[in-house]
Amino acid sequence: MPSSKQTAHGLNLWEAQDHPLREDFVRDNQTVDDWLSKHIADTSLHKTPTDPAQLVCGTYTGDGGKLQTVSLGFDPQAVLVFPFQKGLLQKDSSGNLVLYGGIAAVGLYCGPLYVLKNKGFSVKNDTAGTAVYALLNEKDSKYCYVAFR
Structure with missing residues (x-):
């Protein structure tokens, strides 16, 4: 089960007595992957091979x-x-x-x-x-x- 506490990005903060399910880990991993993919794709933050010289x-x-x-x-x-x-x-x-x-x-x-x-x-x-x-x-x-x- 998802924890009752979450980070600002919606990731679970389980406590010792919680019993997380596999789906909870998968959802957290997907959240992290989505956020990183969006961040890496933002060319205003990262150079790409086709960007002009610095x-x-x-x-x-x-x-x-x-x-x-x-x-x-x-x-x-x-x-x-x-x-x-x-x-x-x-x-x-x-x-x-x-x-x-x-x-x-x-x-x-x-x-x-x-x-x-x-x-x-x-x-x-x-x-x-x-x-x-x-x-x-x-x-x-x-x-x-x-x-x-």
Whole structure:
């Protein structure tokens, strides 16, 4: 007989004096199997062999404008940008430090690099007159990125 107590998922919690029947175990096993099958089939929780890669790598060339948007075709969770064949941190002619890379993520702000909710990210130059500044959109400079889904 089924127990008088059950878990939140409807499984039996027998007490010492209970006399469970085979059908009770079969029903519990079916409940567990149904729940696991539904969970495993939920592709919003699990990757499948046909899902796209977890990250995408690419390049863009700076246009020197106020803001450049790089379209990815998906909403990235995080983006890492770094210069192509150039040091990540350099000194300019005045001795100021110039950062040519950055990382941003959903909920993490990184000045010149923004993760967008409209399928990509944006970059800009951040030259606010400080001794350390960032150039992520320097005209004709090539940058690499890694975008995480």
